[in-house]
Amino acid sequence: MSSNTQKPVLIIGGSGVVGSRAAKTLRRLQPELPITLGVRDVGKAQSLARELGGAEAMTINLERQDLGLPESAAFSAVVVLLKDDSLNSMKYAQAKGVPYVSFSDFVFDIGPAVARYIQHPTRSPVLLLGHFLGGTVTLATLHFAREFRRVEAIEISAVFDEDDVGGPAARGDTERVTKAVPNPLLLQDGKFRWAQGDDATREFVGVDGTKWRGRAYPLLDVVSLAAATDARTVRLDFAVREAASSPSGQGVSHEVIIELTGEREDGTTGRVRHEITDADVHSGLSARGVALAVERLLGLAGGPPVAPGLHHPEGLLSPAYVVERLKDFGARIRRASPQLEG
Numbered sequence: 001m002s003s004n005t006q007k008p009v010l011i012i013g014g015s016g017v018v019g020s021r022a023a024k025t026l027r028r029l030q031p032e033l034p035i036t037l038g039v040r041d042v043g044k045a046q047s048l049a050r051e052l053g054g055a056e057a058m059t060i061n062l063e064r065q066d067l068g069l070p071e072s073a074a075f076s077a078v079v080v081l082l083k084d085d086s087l088n089s090m091k092y093a094q095a096k097g098v099p100y101v102s103f104s105d106f107v108f109d110i111g112p113a114v115a116r117y118i119q120h121p122t123r124s125p126v127l128l129l130g131h132f133l134g135g136t137v138t139l140a141t142l143h144f145a146r147e148f149r150r151v152e153a154i155e156i157s158a159v160f161d162e163d164d165v166g167g168p169a170a171r172g173d174t175e176r177v178t179k180a181v182p183n184p185l186l187l188q189d190g191k192f193r194w195a196q197g198d199d200a201t202r203e204f205v206g207v208d209g210t211k212w213r214g215r216a217y218p219l220l221d222v223v224s225l226a227a228a229t230d231a232r233t234v235r236l237d238f239a240v241r242e243a244a245s246s247p248s249g250q251g252v253s254h255e256v257i258i259e260l261t262g263e264r265e266d267g268t269t270g271r272v273r274h275e276i277t278d279a280d281v282h283s284g285l286s287a288r289g290v291a292l293a294v295e296r297l298l299g300l301a302g303g304p305p306v307a308p309g310l311h312h313p314e315g316l317l318s319p320a321y322v323v324e325r326l327k328d329f330g331a332r333i334r335r336a337s338p339q340l341e342g
Helices: 017-029 042-052 088-096 111-119 130-146 167-182 219-228 282-297 318-329
Strands: 009-012 034-037 055-059 076-082 101-102 127-128 148-161 187-188 191-194 203-204 211-216 233-241 254-265 269-280 309-311 332-336
Touching: 009 017, 017 034, 034 130, 042 055, 055 191, 076 088, 076 282, 088 101, 088 111, 101 282, 111 127, 127 203, 127 219, 127 282, 130 148, 130 219, 130 254, 130 269, 130 282, 148 203, 148 211, 148 219, 187 219, 203 233, 219 233, 282 318, 318 332
Parallel strands: 009 034, 009 076, 034 055, 076 101, 101 127, 127 309, 148 233
Antiparallel strands: 148 254, 187 191, 187 233, 203 211, 211 233, 254 269, 269 332
């Protein structure tokens, strides 16, 4: 273990909906790892810091390249769970030579961060984690894809409860998508397209047989899975379940359907469906992905500390390991018969 890992992980947005859950998950995975919650309101975050143990809260100013932190401050990693338009958090991590995790960048957002990395490629590892549920769905998909010799199509769909909207950062991300770039990125028949109109929606069948019409979303899973599998079609579509239609007595829940079409090892063509359900909200699953990524970057699980480079989660984490951890955290994963759509 590097001595660098004895320094605290700085989680910017650490008292938010995803941030607080990420901190708690990281504490569960690494009981001795110090954590610093980088927040605007220290008073609000102090109770969480006390609950975590081995943690503190510090005020962060994203308008400054030093983040408003003391010159003596030292961290093992910088994790940003909100949109930092200034990239000052990335500049800070590079200046300190520590891993940087960007959680809130959509597929249309990453240009500035990639350019910044290209200018300073040897300073620190940079993880672009603007994936669905903190990269856990991409990694699960790659795990399920192992039964195919060649993957032709990947169709991922999910159902959110309307009450499962996340905190201010998540609502801000949604607003950016709907106002700034309303057309999601798809891979369709081997070509990347910014989908419009009916092409941006898809009907799918939920876990309980309900038919949903979902809308595609511009997350990084599309480019990650396309690059990792050479599939010719990749898309993600989300639908929202109204509170009145939620299963009685179940409260807020979350479901993800992963459908894969491809050529099996015996040469036959097949389609498989896997379902991930969890009684926790989507921010809980996202937090688990963040925690697993930080643990890996610091060399606390899965190998030595990650060297400087530009990374996506599938380049760092074992898909099989992530699936097992999701099960440990309480997610239910099952292989189901493909269901007809329409």
